Amino acid sequence: MSVILEVKGLTKSFGGLRAVNNVSFQVNEGEIVGLIGPNGAGKTTTFNLLVGLHKCDRGEILLRGEPIQNLPPHKVAQRGITKTFQISTLFDDMSVLDNVVVGALLRHNNVPDAVVEARLALEAVGLDPDTRLTASELNVVDRARLEIARALATRPSVLLLDEVMAGQTPAETEETIAMIRRLRDRGITLIVVEHNMRAIMQLSDRIIAFHYGEKIADGPPREVSAHPKVIESYLGRGYAVAAH
Numbered sequence: 692m693s694v695i696l697e698v699k700g701l702t703k704s705f706g707g708l709r710a711v712n713n714v715s716f717q718v719n720e721g722e723i724v725g726l727i728g729p730n731g732a733g734k735t736t737t738f739n740l741l742v743g744l745h746k747c748d749r750g751e752i753l754l755r756g757e758p759i760q761n762l763p764p765h766k767v768a769q770r771g772i773t774k775t776f777q778i779s780t781l782f783d784d785m786s787v788l789d790n791v792v793v794g795a796l797l798r799h800n801n802v803p804d805a806v807v808e809a810r811l812a813l814e815a816v817g818l819d820p821d822t823r824l825t826a827s828e829l830n831v832v833d834r835a836r837l838e839i840a841r842a843l844a845t846r847p848s849v850l851l852l853d854e855v856m857a858g859q860t861p862a863e864t865e866e867t868i869a870m871i872r873r874l875r876d877r878g879i880t881l882i883v884v885e886h887n888m889r890a891i892m893q894l895s896d897r898i899i900a901f902h903y904g905e906k907i908a909d910g911p912p913r914e915v916s917a918h919p920k921v922i923e924s925y926l927g928r929g930y931a932v933a934a935h
């Protein structure tokens with residue numbers, strides 16, 4: 692197993708608040724890593740640092756050994772890291788296909804090629820490329836799929852998914868899990884932020900837990916879900932009793 696992404700001592704403050712505090716971890720090629728922790732733990736900020744939307748105060752981000760910290764977002768995307776947004780940034784009045792073409796233009800300098808790429812990305816997430824619906828007319832599940840398709844169209848090696856299962860029924864969650872696994876089978880490495888513990892346990896090869904901007908656990912799902920600090924800060928004692 693080779694390391695594709697390495698984060699060392701990553702630190703980011705907003706004013707006096709340390710949103711991400713001296714965080715280090717590695718991700719192996721082809722791995723699905725779950726990132727968990729209470730609201731405000733620093734998960735989204737970590738994603739934003741990884742894709743260059745925030746500049747880090749300290750620390751290093753290495754993609755296949757090459758430092759990428761503080762490159763602008765489009766350069767990071769060209770190197771192969773892309774994320775979806777917890778709060779949707781789709782173009783509401785544009786068609787489903789055009790939303791994804793926007794992503795595909797990162798790798799293509801002409802629209803016809805970008806359209807081909809966008810169609811493939813939509814098929815990969817199970818959306819009809821020929822639908823006449825605009826993004827605003829999609830339901831919550833299809834909007835999440837569209838977000839993923841747009842990210843996929845940039846051809847990421849590492850894809851960061853931020854709460855894409857929020858608002859999904861159990862059946863929809865199962866479908867999303869299957870879809871994420873298919874992405875991995877195509878060679879994409881994934882870091883997935885999700886509050887649905889059943890889903891994240893089922894999906895992840897490994898789980899990293901954050902609390903107040905710090906990494907408090909990192910290991911196999913069963914170990915992390917039984918970790919005293921994770922139970923204390925996030926899962927609650929009821930979870931420990933129910934799960935074991």
Ligand SMILES: Nc1ncnc2c1ncn2[C@@H]1O[C@H](COP(=O)(O)OP(=O)(O)O)[C@@H](O)[C@H]1O
Nearest residue numbers: 705708710728729730731732733734735736737
């Ligand atoms: N752009 C920002 N400006 C100021 N504070 C922020 C900003 N983004 C996040 N924060 C703060 O940083 C902390 C971590 O937030 P976030 O990374 O969104 O947590 P999570 O995704 O784990 O819920 C929170 O206290 C949040 O209020």
Ligand SMILES: [Mg+2]
Nearest residue numbers: 734735736777
């Ligand atoms: Mg978040």
